[in-house]
Amino acid sequence: MPDFISFRGLRYSEGPDISALIAPPYDVVDETTRKELESRSPHNAVRIEVPQEHGTTDRYASARCLLDEWTSQGVLRSDGAPTLTACRMRYTDESGRSRQTLGVLGALEIADGALLPHEHTTPKAKDDRLNLLRTCRTNVSPIWGLAPTPGLTDLLESAGPATAVATDDDGVVHECWTVSDEDQIAAVRHHLAGSPVIVADGHHRYEVARAFREERRAATGDGPGDYD
Template identity: 50%
Template sequence: MPRFEPFRALRYAGTDLDPLLAPPYDVLDDADVDALQERSPHNVTRVDVPRGGPDRYEEASETLGRWVDEGVLVRDAEPSFTIYRLRFTDGGGSERDVAGVLGALEVVDAGAGGVLPHERTTPKDATDRLELTRATQANLSPVWGLSLATGLAALLAEPGEPVGRLVDDADGRTVEHVWERVTDPGRVSAVRALLASDDVLIADGHHRYAVSRTYRDEVRAATGRDDTDAELTLTFVAELVADQLSVEAIHRLYAGVDPEELRAALDRFFVRTPTASPDAGTAAAMAADGFLVLVTADGAERLDPRPGAFDDVRSLDGVWLETALEGVAVSTAYQHGLDETLHAVTGGRATAAVLVRPVSLAEIGRTAREGLLMPPKSTFFTPKLKTGAVLRPLTL
């Protein structure tokens, strides 16, 4: 089972975190970064999203070091865990209060167990994150993990020492982010022991975790040691239970294929029925009745699985679509959000889209226990974690 350890966190000294923090680097475009950096000369994107020439990583490292020297960032006097609470209203209108813990999770070899991937990853250039880690010698943004152990949420129910809060209005949703430091030896020991009792499933940040493995191996080769801070990586861990997770769908966009060829392939496995253009109520209807929705320039069609078509296939929309389209020369992309998905079709970026349902927590847990992998981009965990509230230096 993986180690999960407290560490001496690096935090902003100020109490107003709103102009300083940022969403994860991989959801930001250039306009987003410009807007964030206009908010403060100390916005974390100046370190986490380096821009410029080949020396941009060294500049990011120098910026980080300068902020520490100037007292913009201050390192905790002792190791701690940080409770991270997310309070929001989910897509179904329910009030949510999610609590996870930020700590340092052991970096294990692929296939070694203890820390498990939950979906196949799409090809992605990891050079940027690796170069940034080498230069800054820091974990800047956390991996998101799910503990298969029971009881983490209960352990985190009691408040810790308040160290930060902000209210964020993004994507039409208001989210309260709260951070609380935990240094009590008994409580730290309880969290560490619980998370070491069962596997941790990577929910988001597979590439970040892979970069941490590469960096760990480089440090081992350079130092001959396996006891440095590179043996662990910054991770937010929540419990895999319904009230602690909000999972949304990532829809499929298809291009490079004639719509009629796509329909013919789908017709072998689904019954198509014309339906109204998808709206805010479509997701609930899909979940209740068990159908998908095909969207093309000609309109929308309901996709009901044919009886017996998927008897030998896992009950997962992404797997159903991979099965139906096997052998079809089609380019697949992924899009979260109904409006964005529809715009991809009407704007010509995709020939067609298929709206899918969110993956259930039961399926996430079953897949992990059976050592299987879901298709790429099967799950979209929300809200996204803020980068910058807790940084983890990597000292050799």
């Protein structure tokens, strides 16, 4: 498996309920959905995930302006130290049974051959996401990967309350909490070592990350860098 490490995340200061601030991935947001999400909050993530032009400012520059503005105003805050973020999704399946999925957000190395995509990507969507990444210098939404490593759940369980909770439009409850203990972070990293990662969602974002890495290496040398 590519290396999986902690990083300084950028997260909403408001909480714990951030239901009015979340948005689904860009590729399922049509114009009607975008306007509905924007109406929920002036700080809804869709304003950066699916940015719009403002006057003579193009959509990607608009996203960067919002990102900088929200950060300076304290709407968003950066972690004081590198962390992981544990995320639990609670939902009801088609048979009416309660289910949950637990995962972890971190910085995943772009290692050739270690991530296993299974979908085709389109140039138009990749260009869109690459322009957003170039301009914002921020990954505004994650890749969802699957690693066949049993036992990870035990390493992520939290004794405290979630620091962020949101219910999406499908009724799925998302709970997140920060993993800052260095021993716990090291245990998660060690547990995931040696396992391949299957890209379940975010194929365009993965291809864009690879393209951005090559751009930065060409500009600054062979790395390593934050883009690796």
